Amino acid sequence: MLKAQYNERGPVPQKSITAVEFEAPALANDEALVELIASPINPSDVLTLTGEYGILPPLPAIGGNEGVGKIVKLGGKGPAIGQTVLLPAGSGTWATHMVCKTAQLIPVPNEADPKQLAMMTINPPTALLMLEEFVDLKPGDWVIQNAANSGVGSYLIQLAKIKGLKTINVVRRESAVEGVKAQGADVVLVDGPKLAKQVAELTGDNQPKLGIDAVGGSSTDRVAASLAMGGTLVNYGLMSGEPCQVSASSFVFRDVTLKGFWLARWFRNAAPEKQKAVFGQIIQYVAEGKLQTKIHAEYPVSEIKQAVAAAAEGGREGKILVVA
CATH class of the missing domain: 3.40.50.720 (NAD(P)-binding Rossmann-like Domain)
Structure with missing residues (x-):
């Protein structure tokens, strides 16, 4: 298992982050082990690595703020094994596997394009x-x-x-x-x-x-x-x-x-019902093929430096995705 970790920030974003091996801890009853399908690199992710974004997580940190994965193990009850889920926003999603609270996992249609769903949270x-x-x-x-x-x-x-x-x-x-x-x-x-x-x-x-x-x-x-x-x-x-x-x-x-x-800020202030309505609308559009964006390239977590460098370059059309 690999996670893309950074211990410092600097002007060249790819120099700050590296793929680190880890072992998943034992699962509690309210947790699930989720295998990454895809997680995009957004401009805010690059600015976070350079220290220029408006809010910065404490160090050390794992990169990535959105994505989708597949449940591969449950500590107790939760969505079915094999179910595609949205990864919790802001949870460090550039990792081959994540341990997540089952209550935070939002199931999405397995038949929809998971790579398009991976980019729907932000x-x-x-x-x-x-x-x-x-x-x-x-x-x-x-x-x-x-x-x-x-x-x-x-x-x-x-x-x-x-x-x-x-x-x-x-x-x-x-x-x-x-x-x-x-x-x-x-x-x-x-x-x-x-x-x-x-x-x-x-x-x-x-x-x-x-x-x-x-x-x-x-x-x-x-x-x-x-x-x-x-x-x-x-x-x-x-x-x-x-x-x-x-x-x-x-x-x-x-x-x-x-x-x-x-x-x-909107997420902090919006009622849960409003948030669910917004996500429900977007999931429906993605599942129906009405909402999609170009993908420029995909990189495994092991190549996170190359992925961040590609995302920081200008002039490309389409997203850079981090995949397991």
Whole structure:
């Protein structure tokens, strides 16, 4: 059995983490041994290894925050052996095996694609909640987002289409345009100083009421300038490494509102029934094949350094998965 452990953080994320052998302890009556099927490497995972994420686990720690596995042994009662389950969020999922409390394991359909299910705990609910929690959108409304070629961006395009919404998708390089179009995007634009004018020409009197920003810096301001009067801009990341910038004209003369979204905070505050409803909706979409994202490459836990290095590189399309 292997686990991807890190004892320090540093600017080169793959240097901090290594595969370590371990033996699973004896199971208590309320525990299960779960074998990893797949766990993605998200941008937040890389930032956690470099020490730049907003919340950092105490060291030493095991990498990984979501994924799916298969129950291989029970200490007592619980889901059936062989059942596919969601791994507990934030539990250190880059390991060939995990000992989990059975009460924390959420069974998912065995017939659904487990690798797509492995990526459903963080990015899909982030996209879904940003579409639902801030603006009362109606079918036919436009939504604009930057970082449209990201994991969240891909899910937002698909979820918007399910809801009858139209998306304007902003990327930072021309080479990303075709990949985003292939996800079902209505419009794909390359970010630049003419963005607001292009959006106005496309949408006319139906300018976007909701903007989604994951880049920060001057890109935030260009999305804000593309919104309708009284529009809402939601930021959930700073891929540029720069603070959000919004001009006074958007705030003062066009009454644009800037808000932040962090999924961990939503989980802390949302009632269990609401959380179950969100996950139930996403599981259904994944099982029906309506919600999926590209997989760039898969690496076993034994090659965690190579996996993290690949995830930290820019310019790829699709997720890096850690597998047993």
